[in-house]
Structure formats: structure tokens, C-alpha cells
Amino acid sequence: xxxxxxxxxxxxxxxxxxxxxxxxxxxxxxxxxxxxxxxxxxxxxxxxxxxxxxxxxxxxxxxxxxxxxxxxxxxxxxxxxxxxxxxxxxxxxxxxxxxxxxxxxxxxxxxxxxxxxxxxxxxxxxxxxxxxxxxxxxxxxxxxxx
Numbered sequence: 001x002x003x004x005x006x007x008x009x010x011x012x013x014x015x016x017x018x019x020x021x022x023x024x025x026x027x028x029x030x031x032x033x034x035x036x037x038x039x040x041x042x043x044x045x046x047x048x049x050x051x052x053x054x055x056x057x058x059x060x061x062x063x064x065x066x067x068x069x070x071x072x073x074x075x076x077x078x079x080x081x082x083x084x085x086x087x088x089x090x091x092x093x094x095x096x097x098x099x100x101x102x103x104x105x106x107x108x109x110x111x112x113x114x115x116x117x118x119x120x121x122x123x124x125x126x127x128x129x130x131x132x133x134x135x136x137x138x139x140x141x142x143x144x145x146x
Contacts, residue, residue: 043133045095046115047140050131052092053103053117054142056085057127067124068144071105091117096134111136 011019061068063076063085075081083091083103094101094115102116109118109132117131126144130137 039134042095042114043138046117046131046133046138049092049094049101049115050117050129050138050140050142052086053082053101053119054129056082057119057129059085068122068127070122070124072103108137 057068060074060076060080060082063078063080065077069076069082072083073081076085083089086092091101091103093099096115102113104110104116104118104120105122106120107118108120109116109130111132114132114134117129119127119129121128128144129142131140132138
């Protein structure tokens with residue numbers, strides 16, 4: 001007669017704990033990288049918005065015989081403002097607030113307002129476009145003719 005031994009079914013508590021510890025370690029490495037990537041993606045979107053604003057300012061100059069706008073209410077020779085020259089006649093969407101970006105004139109963008117853009121200076125002969133990200137003013141600046 002053969003002795004029958006019962007084989008336990010399923011996983012032991014130790015095996016489950018080891019699996020949970022491994023999953024926890026992997027998650028602790030992945031989650032911070034994911035949040036950093038999301039921040040970098042938002043800053044890239046702000047840079048894209050700055051480029052769209054630059055295109056609208058350059059369009060304004062083309063329509064105004066080379067004159068750049070002094071402020072947000074300045075109109076080109078055809079009667080349109082820089083905002084109206086942006087796609088959809090609105091400033092691009094702020095990736096942090098998901099509303100239209102705010103643009104300040106003759107001032108640097110507020111570092112406490114991520115996604116904000118500023119033209120400083122904004123004169124009929126030149127401009128510098130600056131933007132803010134989650135950590136403050138972005139290093140990228142767009143200037144006249146670049």
C-alpha cells in the first residue's frame with residue numbers, strides 16, 4: 001500500500017510576501033519616473049505654445065510691413081490682433097490649467113503661474129518670448145527673427 005501525501009495547493013504566505021515586495025520595489029522605481037516624464041511633457045507643450053505665439057507675432061509683422069506688436073491690443077494693418085492670428089483666434093491651451101494660456105506684455109511671465117508666456121520686451125522692432133514651467137522660467141527664449 002502506498003502512502004499518500006497531500007500536496008498543498010496554492011502559494012504559501014512567504015511566497016506571496018516575496019511577490020508583493022518585488023512589486024513594491026518595481027513601483028517605487030517607476031512612479032517617480034512617470035511623474036518626471038509628465039512634467040517634462042508639460043514643459044515641452046509650453047515650448048510649443050511659445051513657438052505658436054512666435055508664429056502669430058511674425059504673421060502680425062508680415063501683415064504690418066515689418067512692425068511687431070507693442071501689446072496684446074495692438075492691431076495689424078488688416079485689423080487683427082496677435083490673439084486673432086493664433087489658430088482658432090485664441091492663445092494655445094495651457095498644459096497646466098487646460099484653459100487658454102495667459103500672455104503678458106512688457107513683463108516676464110510669473111514663475112508662480114506655470115504655462116504663462118510673456119513678451120519682454122515687446123516693441124515695434126523686436127521681441128523676446130519667455131515661458132514658465134513647473135520649476136520657473138524656462139531656459140528657452142524665442143527672439144525676433146529666430
